[in-house]
Amino acid sequence: MNILKFFTAGSVDDGKSTLIGRLLYDTDSILADQLEALQNSNRKNDDGTIDLAILTDGLRAEREQGITIDVAYKYFQTEKRKFIIADTPGHIQYTRNMVTGASTANLAIILVDARNGVVEQTIRHSYLVSLLGIKHIVVCINKMDMVDYSEEVYNSIIDRYKILAQQLKLVDVNYIPVSALKGDNIVQNSERMNWYNGESLLHFLEKVDTDNLDKSQLARMPVQWVIRPQTEELHDYRGYAGRVLSGTFNLNDKITILPSGASSTIEKIEFFDRSPNTAHAGQSVTIHLKDDVDISRGDTIVNASALPQESKLIEVDLCWMDGRALDTSIMYLIQHNSKVTKCKINEILYKIDINTLEKHPADEFKLNDIGRVIIKTADPLAFDLYDDNRSNGSAILIDSRTNLTVGALMFRAAVE
Amino acid sequence: MSTYNFDYLDELEAEAIHILREVAGQFEKPALLFSGGKDSITLVRLAEKAFRPGKFPFPLVHIDTGHNFEETITYRDKMVERIGERLIIGSVQESIDQGKVVEQKGKNASRNALQTITLLDTIAKYEFDACIGGARRDEEKARAKERIFSVRDEFGQWDPKRQRPELWNIYNGKIHKGENVRVFPISNWTELDVWNYIRRENIELPSIYFSHEREVITRNGQLMAASPFLNMDNEDVVFRKQVRFRTVGDMSCTAAVESEATLIDDIISEISESKISERGARMDDKVSEAAMEDRKKGGYF
Secondary structure (H helix, E strand, O other), X not given: OEEEEEEEEOOHHHOXXXXXXXXXXXXXOOOHHHHHHHHHOOOEOOOOOEOHHHHHOOOHHHHHHOOOOOOEEEEEEOOXXXXXXXXXXXXXXXXXXXXXXXXXXXXXXXXXXXXXXXXXHHHHHHHHHHHOOOOEEEEEEEOXXXXXXXXXXXXXXXXXXXXXXXXXXXXXXXXXXXXXXXXXXXXXXXXXXXXXXXXXXXXXXXXXXXXXXXXXXXXXXXXXXXXOOOOOOOOOOOEEEEEOOEOEEEOOOEEEEEOXXXXXXXXEEEEOOEOOOEEEOOOEEEEEEOOOOOOOOOOEEEEOOOOOEEEEEEEEEEEEOOOOOXXXXXXXXXXXXXXXXXXXXXXXXXXXXXXXXXXXXXXXXXXXXEEEEEEEEEEEEEEOOOOXXXXXXXXXXXXXXXXXXXXXXXXXXXXX | OOOOOOOHHHHHHHHHHHHHHHHHHHOOXXXXXXXXXXXXXXXXXXXXXXXXXXXXXXXXXXXXXXOOOHHXXXXXXXXXXXXXXXXXXXXXXXXXXXXXXOXXXXXXXXXXXXXXXXXXXXXXHHOOOEEEOOOOHHHOOOHHHOOOEEEEOOOOOOOHHHOOOOOOOOOOOOOOOOOEEEEOOOOOOOHHHHHHHHHHHOOOOOHHHOOEEEEEEEEOOEEEEOOOOOOOOOOOOOEEEEEEEOOOOOOOOEEEEXXXXXXXXXXXXXXXXXXXXXXXXXXXXXXXXOHHHHHHHOOOO
16 A cells, blocks of 8 residues: 545635545545534535535634635545645635645646636646646546536536646646535546546546656665764764665665765665665665765765756746745755755746746746746755656755745756 | 565655654754653654664653653653663643642643643753654644644744745754744654554554553543542542553543453554544543644644
């Protein structure tokens, strides 16, 4: 059994919270006391049934306003898989929350209201999914009960969406007609839409094959911590602890340490009481090298045959996440995995109107703005392009005045 | 490409180890909050996996309400001896004696709320800049929205509206002096995940997690262990029941569940079928719908 992390884009009006509530409810993932709290709540649907959306509204302000403000994580599992849902708000003022939720997801569910079809919001959400490099997409045409479960309506919406998908270069796009409110095609296949021959949403989620970072040739491990017991019996012990971001490391592999460029060979891989021959993507391990080289936190161990890019000038997509606008005159901190260095925004190339996908020249970046900039870092970063290797192609910007995370960065090119 | 079996427990474990090592790398004076419950016991195992054969780069800190289950303290002391790490105890009784907090009165009196003050005092005394805790997002609605690195101001307060975005697996632990960060490495685990992990790793637990016969009373529809810490009167009828505890908290606020589960396998099947969530057995959450959110804003774990 493995884990599927997915995120849901859509607003309250599209029935997003109802959809998640329905998944939890129909997979028996709501426990009795939660259900009791739900039934005692005074929010009900028009027909008197429980408003399942309440299950995902966590904070008091959200309950008062009946909307999702922050990213909420929800968990459920079936016999086939464990699921982690990042439930994010859909309105444009919460773009940063959507970007946050999408950053760790392998799959995105995009909700389209069958009555409205592909609207501005659909374009925005789909753009964010493409920006964040989510490979698998399920477009749920929701509220089919409101359009008499019409196949024509469904077909016209997916025809329109296919044009958008092409424009955004989305690869694996799947379509499912659903009614979250009535439960059609969520867990069980709906009898009210016999014209639909595909799977229910849950069955699809259970079997979709997500990316295996292990397939990547780009073996990368940022060093988080150097283990040095310095006891008598372990006097010379020096282990480099970190999590393999991508690819695999094998015993006797030739490796390079960046940024120093020093090289060595893997002598031993340790995982607590075991010494495996291989460390795979996703695993947290400790690596020992044959040579005594100077390595500390922030350095990255990579396979010598597939080196990352190394540059101080990088073209990146930037999503601005702070109430205080970007200031090109000051220095920020950039955190790329375990490496932190100073950074400036050298040039703003353009901003993108995420409702229309048009690019505009810009000289400022405010909350929720997205566009392309060139950054200059104090120390060189050893990175991959985001599309090649998400985990080594992303970073955050920190405002050292407030220590807040103010920007999400996706590396697009090294600037020569 | 070689194939390998990396299942969901491996993935959760690897993520938690990564988070623990980030704490070690980013903070000067971290601490691991150890309650003696299964979640913090799991954290200790994860810390062993993250840092052995080195020492932990942090001490364990136990906020002792003085109303503990005896079994928990026995377990704690034995475990600390086994792992050879430093234990710091923050005492709620001491906070009461110093007049910093006042014991609650009445039938539902508990020291659970008082812990917050002792915790904040302990953080201030040792100047901890990060406190690792075993909270999980599946426990409660407010927790579902909390970050893995959760910044608290110098009053220990959590401000849900000012949370930092947490992107990819990058954790921003930068803080100003006086602030500290609560870190939750097992945020993405569910109760069942924790139990499955404990089974897989063969981790020993305090005996109160397993079925045993105990003197109890009924309070607000729940079974409470009869103890000198509970304000009882003539209306309270003490009787014996076969019970176990699903969480380990203060004796005055942790309810027992009727159970015959003596083995970990029994517990896992019991939870799989159970219709009461874990925090349902915590009276401290029952006060209002926003109980946990309010306590977290006040500095609770």
